[in-house]
Amino acid sequence: MGVSTDNFRSWVPRPVLEQARATLQDIAHIAACFRGEGPPPFQARGASAPSPGPVPVPVPVPVPVPVRAASAVITRRLRVLSSELCTPSALAIAFETEDGQPLGADAGQFLTVHWPLNGVVEKRAYSLASRADDGTRGRLVVKGAAGGRVSASLVARAGELRHLEVTGPSGHFVLDVRSRRHVFLAAGSGITPIASMLLTHVPLRKQDTFTLVYGSTSPEETILRRELLDLANEFPERFSIRWAFDQNANHFRSVPPPFSGALGGDLLTEILRTQPVIDLHDAAVYLCGPSPMMKAAQAVLDGANVPPARIRTERFASPGSRNVGPQNAVAGAVGSVRRVALRVILDGKTQEIIASTAQTILEAGLGAGLPMPYSCSMGGCASCRVHVTSGMAVMEEPNCLEAEEQRQGYVLACCTRPTSDLTVEVS
Amino acid sequence: MILPSQIFSMLPRPVQRQLEAYQDALSVFSEIRDPRVLRALGPSGLRGLILQRGKQGTPAQMPASHAAHFDWQYSDDMPEMRVLYERAKANQWNGADLPWHISVDPLNPEVPVLPKSFVDFEGLRVRGIHLTPAEEMRFLHSLSAWMLSQFLHGEQGALFAAAQVTESVQFFDGKLYGATQVMDEGRHVEVFHRYIDEKMGRLYQINDNLFTIIDSLMTDSRWDMKFLGMQIMVEGLALGAFGTLYQITSEPLLKNLLRNVIQDEARHVHYGVLALREHFSTALSESERREREDWAFEVALLMRNRFMAFEVYEEWFQGLMTRDEWKMFVTEVPGMKMFRQVMFTRLVPNLREIGLLSPRIMPHYDRVGLSQYFKGTSADKLTASDLMSGLDLAAAAE
Ligand code: FES
Ligand SMILES: [Fe+2]
Ligand SMILES: [Fe+2]
Numbered sequence: 001m002g003v004s005t006d007n008f009r010s011w012v013p014r015p016v017l018e019q020a021r022a023t024l025q026d027i028a029h030i031a032a033c034f035r036g037e038g039p040p041p042f043q044a045r046g047a048s049a050p051s052p053g054p055v056p057v058p059v060p061v062p063v064p065v066p067v068r069a070a071s072a073v074i075t076r077r078l079r080v081l082s083s084e085l086c087t088p089s090a091l092a093i094a095f096e097t098e099d100g101q102p103l104g105a106d107a108g109q110f111l112t113v114h115w116p117l118n119g120v121v122e123k124r125a126y127s128l129a130s131r132a133d134d135g136t137r138g139r140l141v142v143k144g145a146a147g148g149r150v151s152a153s154l155v156a157r158a159g160e161l162r163h164l165e166v167t168g169p170s171g172h173f174v175l176d177v178r179s180r181r182h183v184f185l186a187a188g189s190g191i192t193p194i195a196s197m198l199l200t201h202v203p204l205r206k207q208d209t210f211t212l213v214y215g216s217t218s219p220e221e222t223i224l225r226r227e228l229l230d231l232a233n234e235f236p237e238r239f240s241i242r243w244a245f246d247q248n249a250n251h252f253r254s255v256p257p258p259f260s261g262a263l264g265g266d267l268l269t270e271i272l273r274t275q276p277v278i279d280l281h282d283a284a285v286y287l288c289g290p291s292p293m294m295k296a297a298q299a300v301l302d303g304a305n306v307p308p309a310r311i312r313t314e315r316f317a318s319p320g321s322r323n324v325g326p327q328n329a330v331a332g333a334v335g336s337v338r339r340v341a342l343r344v345i346l347d348g349k350t351q352e353i354i355a356s357t358a359q360t361i362l363e364a365g366l367g368a369g370l371p372m373p374y375s376c377s378m379g380g381c382a383s384c385r386v387h388v389t390s391g392m393a394v395m396e397e398p399n400c401l402e403a404e405e406q407r408q409g410y411v412l413a414c415c416t417r418p419t420s421d422l423t424v425e426v427s
Numbered sequence: 428m429i430l431p432s433q434i435f436s437m438l439p440r441p442v443q444r445q446l447e448a449y450q451d452a453l454s455v456f457s458e459i460r461d462p463r464v465l466r467a468l469g470p471s472g473l474r475g476l477i478l479q480r481g482k483q484g485t486p487a488q489m490p491a492s493h494a495a496h497f498d499w500q501y502s503d504d505m506p507e508m509r510v511l512y513e514r515a516k517a518n519q520w521n522g523a524d525l526p527w528h529i530s531v532d533p534l535n536p537e538v539p540v541l542p543k544s545f546v547d548f549e550g551l552r553v554r555g556i557h558l559t560p561a562e563e564m565r566f567l568h569s570l571s572a573w574m575l576s577q578f579l580h581g582e583q584g585a586l587f588a589a590a591q592v593t594e595s596v597q598f599f600d601g602k603l604y605g606a607t608q609v610m611d612e613g614r615h616v617e618v619f620h621r622y623i624d625e626k627m628g629r630l631y632q633i634n635d636n637l638f639t640i641i642d643s644l645m646t647d648s649r650w651d652m653k654f655l656g657m658q659i660m661v662e663g664l665a666l667g668a669f670g671t672l673y674q675i676t677s678e679p680l681l682k683n684l685l686r687n688v689i690q691d692e693a694r695h696v697h698y699g700v701l702a703l704r705e706h707f708s709t710a711l712s713e714s715e716r717r718e719r720e721d722w723a724f725e726v727a728l729l730m731r732n733r734f735m736a737f738e739v740y741e742e743w744f745q746g747l748m749t750r751d752e753w754k755m756f757v758t759e760v761p762g763m764k765m766f767r768q769v770m771f772t773r774l775v776p777n778l779r780e781i782g783l784l785s786p787r788i789m790p791h792y793d794r795v796g797l798s799q800y801f802k803g804t805s806a807d808k809l810t811a812s813d814l815m816s817g818l819d820l821a822a823a824a825e
Binding site: 022029036104106133176178205 | 439440441442444445448477478479480482483484485488500502503504506509572573576597598623624627628629630631632708709710738739741742
């Protein structure tokens with residue numbers, strides 16, 4: 001049967017044709033190679049090739065823009081718009097950035113507040129408790145009573161707050177954007193970063209479901225109760241809350257009724273067992289609260305075989321409780337301020353600088369113009385982690401370094417002070 | 428040997444050479460131990476090493492099968508990437524602003540593109556090959572044109588891979604950033620192409636191993652494999668190669684050009700580390716992670732052992748020495764040693780940072796002599812200026 005080439009082309013599918021053509025070409029190529037007639041290794045280029053024309057005046061090569069100012073820790077000023085007690089012991093501070101630039105925070109991150117107290121600038125981390133997409137505005141919640149000296153002082157001076165000096169935002173406690181199901185376990189002021197995530201993401205992520213288990217001392221002491229209830233009413237199809245109160249649970253009406261008791265292992269197990277809406281399967285789980293609650297929750301999640309990679313925790317359970325001031329650390333260790341030689345190994349280069357035992361490694365390094373990495377500047381994010389290769393230093397506690405990392409000789413440059421000549425490697 | 432040596436020696440010369448080349452290509456596959464890695468690299472290896480699709484003189488088609496990932500929520504999902512995006516916008520430069528008026532003579536020993544110390548000419552002499560000083564300069568010209576040609580081909584791969592990655596990456600901030608990388612890579616193609624055209628005067632064919640790696644990551648449908656291949660491995664290779672050349676060249680235009688390109692590349696690797704660290708630690712099963720770990724190891728080996736400049740060998744020495752002899756010679760060339768050193772100081776810490784350097788794989792790196800790089804600084808901790816000052820110091824010490 002005589003099929004002309006054109007006919008043949010028209011009834012063979014195009015991909016097959018192309019495949020055939022490629023194969024023929026492969027065979028021809030290999031055959032040529034075996035005859036010693038393979039392609040030449042290079043081709044001449046030059047005058048004949050199109051060239052983009054001469055440049056009349058040589059222009060200097062651009063200088064790279066420095067990524068981060070290297071002189072010292074740079075703070076940002078916030079203008080306080082209002083500060084009022086939102087529970088008998090918690091202060092909500094609404095603010096806007098003074099430079100008019102967006103805050104640039106991710107929901108769940110925290111700011112480090114630099115607060116002068118008894119002649120020393122103290123630094124404390126406070127989670128944002130506001131929608132992260134509010135542009136230049138935001139809100140911090142500071143829990144006074146159980147918190148440390150800084151929180152107490154902030155709450156006491158609520159009426160006269162006009163400005164705050166902050167660094168950040170920092171932290172990795174943010175929504176796992178690839179998960180479609182999110183389970184939040186919060187207790188006490190641990191709700192703040194979680195509230196920020198919920199307020200930000202529930203309205204926007206229409207495909208996702210969010211459930212929150214929130215334990216608090218009493219309905220009256222519950223931070224952000226109003227906002228969370230409103231959110232749940234507005235988006236009932238994707239957001240629900242289970243409440244638990246140590247006391248006065250009967251003062252609070254909800255469907256289902258609130259649980260009674262402290263949010264520990266037993267209560268959590270019961271809630272997970274009786275509330276099918278909290279589905280851990282394939283969910284991202286977020287934990288924030290006082291450390292006993294965090295431990296208990298971890299254990300429950302382990303028991304439920306939730307893979308560790310799906311659990312996110314905020315290690316600064318109650319940021320207000322950082323109580324060890326710099327003076328304590330230094331005085332306890334050496335008694336008086338001395339000069340020491342600090343060697344910093346950055347990218348294989350060693351730089352020696354003179355530091356004082358009253359300075360953190362970060363302050364000394366930045367002061368000498370070294371581009372040391374950092375973010376929160378107060379032990380909460382580990383961006384400034386360095387490895388001590390020789391010498392002695394004291395690190396303030398608490399901080400977010402794992403025990404294992406400490407054993408391996410890592411310290412956080414932003415809250416560690418040398419007590420002898422010291423060599424650290426930026427890793 | 429594929430054939431017994433008596434039969435082999437009876438074959439015509441060109442056939443012998445071709446069989447030698449195939450034998451070398453096959454040894455690549457026989458060195459891969461993990462079957463999944465073999466499956467992932469195999470088809471690309473066939474197209475690159477055996478069929479030499481990069482050398483057939485026609486455009487190569489690489490069908491892609493990834494999904495474009497849309498995000499109608501425009502989520503702010505990776506603040507660090509947003510920072511990178513801002514930085515990328517601020518640091519754009521114009522390829523036309525380089526000092527192109529500088530005239531380059533690749534054969535001028537006063538201003539060498541590659542110094543003579545790059546090649547161990549003594550190592551050629553002991554193999555019975557004596558080059559006159561003028562021939563040495565011509566040989567260096569070939570070698571530098573070969574290197575720059577591979578850079579150019581690699582940049583073309585980077586341009587298309589960056590575009591694919593921009594489509595398929597699952598972070599919205601990453602997509603914006605990706606757009607700047609596409610621009611960067613376009614500019615790199617522009618400047619290397621122009622340098623080759625105007626200053627070097629010759630363009631070498633793409634190296635078969637480079638073709639294989641590019642083909643493999645262009646055709647893989649998994650976005651994170653593209654990322655790993657492009658942003659970590661190929662960019663790592665590029666940083667190694669650019670860094671080496673930057674340190675040793677005396678040619679001012681090239682030095683300028685490389686300085687700018689390196690600063691872009693540092694950002695690209697940083698981006699890869701950010702995206703993959705998150706993804707590998709949260710979204711992969713342990714077995715998937717292991718597959719990537721093995722893949723990265725094999726590709727690292729491929730990059731270490733396989734950029735042998737066979738194209739230069741074919742031009743200069745085919746018939747004068749065997750492929751194996753050439754391989755031994757090139758491996759020991761001081762410039763190549765330096766290149767491996769610079770490349771792995773960048774690459775290994777990045778693998779560690781994204782979680783592909785678990786205790787399980789460490790012994791393998793150790794076995795091939797790479798454990799000395801375990802402790803270095805990863806790209807996300809390294810600014811472009813750190814990187815440059817490191818190179819400048821090394822260059823001053825030369
Ligand atoms: S800068 Fe965040 S822990 Fe030191
Ligand atoms: Fe590039
Ligand atoms: Fe690149």
